[in-house]
Amino acid sequence: MDARSSRQLSAGLPDDAFATDGLLTKRVLRAYALAMLAPVGDEVLWDLGAGTGSIGIEWCRLHPGNTAVAVERDPERRVRIELNAAAHGVGGRVRVVPGRIRDALEDLPDPRAVFVGGGISADVLSRCWEALPSGGRLVAHSVTADSDVVLLDAYRHRGGELVRIGVENAGPIGRYVGFTPLRTVAAWAATKE
Numbered sequence: 001m002d003a004r005s006s007r008q009l010s011a012g013l014p015d016d017a018f019a020t021d022g023l024l025t026k027r028v029l030r031a032y033a034l035a036m037l038a039p040v041g042d043e044v045l046w047d048l049g050a051g052t053g054s055i056g057i058e059w060c061r062l063h064p065g066n067t068a069v070a071v072e073r074d075p076e077r078r079v080r081i082e083l084n085a086a087a088h089g090v091g092g093r094v095r096v097v098p099g100r101i102r103d104a105l106e107d108l109p110d111p112r113a114v115f116v117g118g119g120i121s122a123d124v125l126s127r128c129w130e131a132l133p134s135g136g137r138l139v140a141h142s143v144t145a146d147s148d149v150v151l152l153d154a155y156r157h158r159g160g161e162l163v164r165i166g167v168e169n170a171g172p173i174g175r176y177v178g179f180t181p182l183r184t185v186a187a188w189a190a191t192k193e
Helices: 003-007 027-037 054-061 075-087 101-107 122-131 145-158
Strands: 044-048 067-072 094-098 113-116 137-142 161-165 168-173 176-181 185-191
Touching: 027 054, 027 113, 027 137, 027 161, 027 185, 044 054, 044 122, 054 067, 054 075, 054 094, 054 113, 067 075, 075 094, 094 101, 101 122, 113 122, 122 137, 122 145, 137 145, 145 161, 145 185
Parallel strands: 044 067, 044 113, 067 094, 113 137
Antiparallel strands: 137 185, 161 185, 168 176
């Protein structure tokens, strides 16, 4: 992490600000997710399928009263989340919970916002929605056609915003510059009435 990103006040830190094994919500998608999660301070976020913990970490960086619960089943990723949180000065506010999302939900503190970045199923999404209070926000990302169907159904029944985000990064192709696409992501965001 460079000195500039440690002082950055907005969401969307550079991807290289996080130690990762490649499972990372990329910068543009992370900034979008955090904008839709709309933190106002002193709120709890569930970061489900946390990977590197980037969503929960940035959530905590946006207000000193924000906390996050990062659910991750992979033990190496859990260690990485803790290291990333400490590196960004929010280690005491990101609680890492081991296990599969569907098994962990029962014992989590009440959320004001939920981000689902992995393991989307209709059951998990429904349980997250039910856990939210009125005014609570939910954002879910999908990279598979199977999960896209779950998000489409949620959009049809609960409203909100369903977008497909495609990002391409510039890079060298010989002496020229071309664009390489990242995996397209479907994102559903909704606020519970």
